Amino acid sequence: MTTPNRKTVNVFGATLTRRQLIAGGGALLVGFGASTKSAKAAGPKNSLDATLPGSWIEIHPNNTILIRTGKSDFGQGTTFTAYKQIVAEELSARFESITTVVMGDTDRTPDGSGAFDFLGRGTPNIRKAAAYTYQALLELAAKRLNVPKSQVSAMDGVVSGGGKSMTYGELVRGQQLKLTIPVSGDLTSLIGLTVTGSPPMKAVGEYTVIGKSFPNAVITSKVAAREKWATDVRLPNMLHARMVHPKTLGSKLVSAGEPDKTRFPNAQVIVKGNLVGVVAPTEWEAIRAAQQVASATKWTDWNGLPSNANLFKSLRDDSDWKSTRVSKSDKTRGEIAPALAQAAKKFSATYELPFMKHAPIGPTMALADTRPDGTVYIYTHNQNPQALRGEIAQMLGTSTDNIVVRSFAGPGHYGRSNGGNAGAEDEAVILSKAVGKPVRVQWMRQEDFQWSTQSPAAFSDVAIGLDAKGKMVAYRVDHYMPAMQDDRPVGAVLAGLPTMAAPNEKAEFIGSTVNDIADPWVYDGVATLAERGHGTYQIGQKASPLAIGLRDHSMRTPGQFQQNFPRELAISEAAALANADAIQFRIDHATEDRAIAVLKAVRDASGWETHPSPRANRAATGGAQVRGRGVSMMFRSGTYWACVCDIAVTPSTGAIAVEKYTIAVDPGIVVNPMQLKRQVEGGAVMGISHALLEEATFDESHITASDWRTYPILKMADIPEIRVVLLNRLEVGAYGGGSEAANALAAPAIAAALFDATGKILRRLPLKPEYVQAALKA
Amino acid sequence: MTTITVNGVRRDVQAPADTPLLYVLRNDLELSGPQFGCGLAQCGSCSILVDGKEVRSCVTPLSAAVGKEVTTLEGLPARWAKQHGLSQADAEKTLHPIQEAWIEEQTPLCGFCQNGMMIKATELLESNPTPTVAQIKEAFTTSGPSAHLCRCGSYTAIIQAVQRAGQAMAKAR
Numbered sequence: 002m003t004t005p006n007r008k009t010v011n012v013f014g015a016t017l018t019r020r021q022l023i024a025g026g027g028a029l030l031v032g033f034g035a036s037t038k039s040a041k042a043a044g045p046k047n048s049l050d051a052t053l054p055g056s057w058i059e060i061h062p063n064n065t066i067l068i069r070t071g072k073s074d075f076g077q078g079t080t081f082t083a084y085k086q087i088v089a090e091e092l093s094a095r096f097e098s099i100t101t102v103v104m105g106d107t108d109r110t111p112d113g114s115g116a117f118d119f120l121g122r123g124t125p126n127i128r129k130a131a132a133y134t135y136q137a138l139l140e141l142a143a144k145r146l147n148v149p150k151s152q153v154s155a156m157d158g159v160v161s162g163g164g165k166s167m168t169y170g171e172l173v174r175g176q177q178l179k180l181t182i183p184v185s186g187d188l189t190s191l192i193g194l195t196v197t198g199s200p201p202m203k204a205v206g207e208y209t210v211i212g213k214s215f216p217n218a219v220i221t222s223k224v225a226a227r228e229k230w231a232t233d234v235r236l237p238n239m240l241h242a243r244m245v246h247p248k249t250l251g252s253k254l255v256s257a258g259e260p261d262k263t264r265f266p267n268a269q270v271i272v273k274g275n276l277v278g279v280v281a282p283t284e285w286e287a288i289r290a291a292q293q294v295a296s297a298t299k300w301t302d303w304n305g306l307p308s309n310a311n312l313f314k315s316l317r318d319d320s321d322w323k324s325t326r327v328s329k330s331d332k333t334r335g336e337i338a339p340a341l342a343q344a345a346k347k348f349s350a351t352y353e354l355p356f357m358k359h360a361p362i363g364p365t366m367a368l369a370d371t372r373p374d375g376t377v378y379i380y381t382h383n384q385n386p387q388a389l390r391g392e393i394a395q396m397l398g399t400s401t402d403n404i405v406v407r408s409f410a411g412p413g414h415y416g417r418s419n420g421g422n423a424g425a426e427d428e429a430v431i432l433s434k435a436v437g438k439p440v441r442v443q444w445m446r447q448e449d450f451q452w453s454t455q456s457p458a459a460f461s462d463v464a465i466g467l468d469a470k471g472k473m474v475a476y477r478v479d480h481y482m483p484a485m486q487d488d489r490p491v492g493a494v495l496a497g498l499p500t501m502a503a504p505n506e507k508a509e510f511i512g513s514t515v516n517d518i519a520d521p522w523v524y525d526g527v528a529t530l531a532e533r534g535h536g537t538y539q540i541g542q543k544a545s546p547l548a549i550g551l552r553d554h555s556m557r558t559p560g561q562f563q564q565n566f567p568r569e570l571a572i573s574e575a576a577a578l579a580n581a582d583a584i585q586f587r588i589d590h591a592t593e594d595r596a597i598a599v600l601k602a603v604r605d606a607s608g609w610e611t612h613p614s615p616r617a618n619r620a621a622t623g624g625a626q627v628r629g630r631g632v633s634m635m636f637r638s639g640t641y642w643a644c645v646c647d648i649a650v651t652p653s654t655g656a657i658a659v660e661k662y663t664i665a666v667d668p669g670i671v672v673n674p675m676q677l678k679r680q681v682e683g684g685a686v687m688g689i690s691h692a693l694l695e696e697a698t699f700d701e702s703h704i705t706a707s708d709w710r711t712y713p714i715l716k717m718a719d720i721p722e723i724r725v726v727l728l729n730r731l732e733v734g735a736y737g738g739g740s741e742a743a744n745a746l747a748a749p750a751i752a753a754a755l756f757d758a759t760g761k762i763l764r765r766l767p768l769k770p771e772y773v774q775a776a777l778k779a
Numbered sequence: 780m781t782t783i784t785v786n787g788v789r790r791d792v793q794a795p796a797d798t799p800l801l802y803v804l805r806n807d808l809e810l811s812g813p814q815f816g817c818g819l820a821q822c823g824s825c826s827i828l829v830d831g832k833e834v835r836s837c838v839t840p841l842s843a844a845v846g847k848e849v850t851t852l853e854g855l856p857a858r859w860a861k862q863h864g865l866s867q868a869d870a871e872k873t874l875h876p877i878q879e880a881w882i883e884e885q886t887p888l889c890g891f892c893q894n895g896m897m898i899k900a901t902e903l904l905e906s907n908p909t910p911t912v913a914q915i916k917e918a919f920t921t922s923g924p925s926a927h928l929c930r931c932g933s934y935t936a937i938i939q940a941v942q943r944a945g946q947a948m949a950k951a952r
Binding site for chain 1: 794798799802805806809812816817818821853874881882886887888891892893915916917919921925926927928930931932933936937938
């Protein structure tokens, strides 16, 4: 196949070998670099070899391009818009020429990782893969056009040089370049593989594709009812399943009920340890049979949770905060105790956030097919399919080579499954293995609230000192939060099958009880700073005979949400103590140009009236609405954010209406303005919902939130006017993240607005009417 | 066996008559528009039109659809074509103006709830093609069995899409 002119060169860390295939090789329909088939053959079974460029990008003889990414879409749209734009830009190709995006299938994508940080921290893998491929294209063009590489230019998928030009399709027809892309990391870990090296990237000033609002093609497919969702996947001989989960978060199985064969002739109960499931050929029979079996199943009692009413007292007094290493922020500096002691004015306070649910609009579901040859196929909607693959392999005691996860569209998970599972996946595998047929597990709404993970509750103690002029000279915070990342598949735990360890103080990174400082400090004008994070075990985890308790998982803006609320509300309080305007106070303590600019942008766009809080005409009593406004800011994943909320509160009822939400966003380079704007609007609404409504309540045995009435979220009638201001700063030279942060900014801004309107500070979420009403009366 | 009319076509279904329509539509008829969100008529993901009225298919038994016109998201283009006397060929080429508006406004985020949102919009705009923002909010919040919930927070984009669709539908009258 190869010709004698084979030659290897080094391309910015990658190695490049050119082979010329037999003439007329277009008929072989080879992708550029390597065909899928050869890529597969080079790596382990059911995997792509990430070192081969064809595992990432295929350029076809018909000028179409296919890209592959391990990152799944959960409504961010990034893989279908920004990633295509970035690849098109680095390849000097047209956006429209990228006709296929393969995403999240473990056997058909190269790099793994979760549905987070698509942009933001670091350079997306697919961008570097494209940049390497582009260099290879130029090498090939130099040969084909018979000019030096430096004289080759490319635009819109056409290479030119020496007075000749050809399309990429013509260029690659019959050619194969064996480019070796350098990668590092562990495919089935949280962050998957990383493409290394430093290929040259296109200069920002030459961008033609990035910065435009290209539409998301998957939106068309979903709106037109043409999309195949995970919920639509069916296999021959498939059985439907419903689970019978334990009575409490610590109940062990005494005896499983049997289905009434006269009513449910085709239903079958599967029991493995404390895992009970009911399968039947039709969904309706499975649902009804499971209900009947549940009523006949006996469990031990357990009441080892502190209950919601005692949450914060119990969290502070009864949790083990000593066994886990205390973390410190990088910016911690100076001697905090004397700085606070010498401050002219000071205050200290405690801030509290409840457990919240990710609450996807559709409960977790998965279809598993355990085949006689030992391979397992899982069809689902999971934020980290490669991590799921590793977890299922561990559960079954087999190699990851035998596990394939195929990804389909589904409801947003907001972080819940970015460690590899959401609940139904492992249960489907266990049941499928037991019956020897494909099994589709669909959780009901109540189970999805009661048996899924939650965003952990947290509290923080803040102390701030000001000098005589009102300048902030000392800031101390101690953040307390139980372990945030429990990636044990719950079905495997119930069934007594192997999993990773429960979160503990010895684990590194994932599964660690360490509470890292997640909220980067943005007020560098403060001389003395102490930021500490205290971690502990999940509530009830050690006491539960199932080792379950209140399992936690990262949720949109994880950790930073829990840390930014206390910080930003405290900064607003410090501004008030200084008798300063809350935005000006922030500007006066920030040193970064981008931080200051985003604050000024939100001030201008929101029509902010400069004055210290609370406002002169504040009122904490009466049946008339009183108005106020508050601000918050954040730096996350390469992006600066600032938000202003204008609210109206009725003191006699405690009801808060957010009337206007203004947000300024500086992600550096805006890749796709329309998609970013929609992400930010969505985050804004979710954040108001978090701030006003959301709390995963629990008693001594279980989570009591069970549906949309007991866990309400914001409704359309309650949304404010939302204004999004995008600051496109090309000079930053990087793409910051845009799908997180907005949801975390509302709470401290609303609480500050409540203070502005009423003169009362409420430091606990959610700001439900009964809490606000009682606090304003006090 | 039960016979029902779905998207203008008569379909024979073997499922028991008490089966919620959602499972019949998804499993027996392999329609993917309506989604299982809660099974409790609390979210709207499973919405369909029955004789032009938005209902929750997760709590509506198969028997309740007998003798009625069921329309799912898949059936919106044909519904629009029939209402406007478009030819079969034209009907197959077009989407409903509501679907077009949802695309132009890039409304969905994850999109799981949007079936119900577009069904609700159809019910609303067929009776009032020029609703105010307050009327849109009322329709999606208090007019039905429950508010239509979007966990991704796409409400602003939905309002903009409803207004855009209403203008297109009013023009086509």
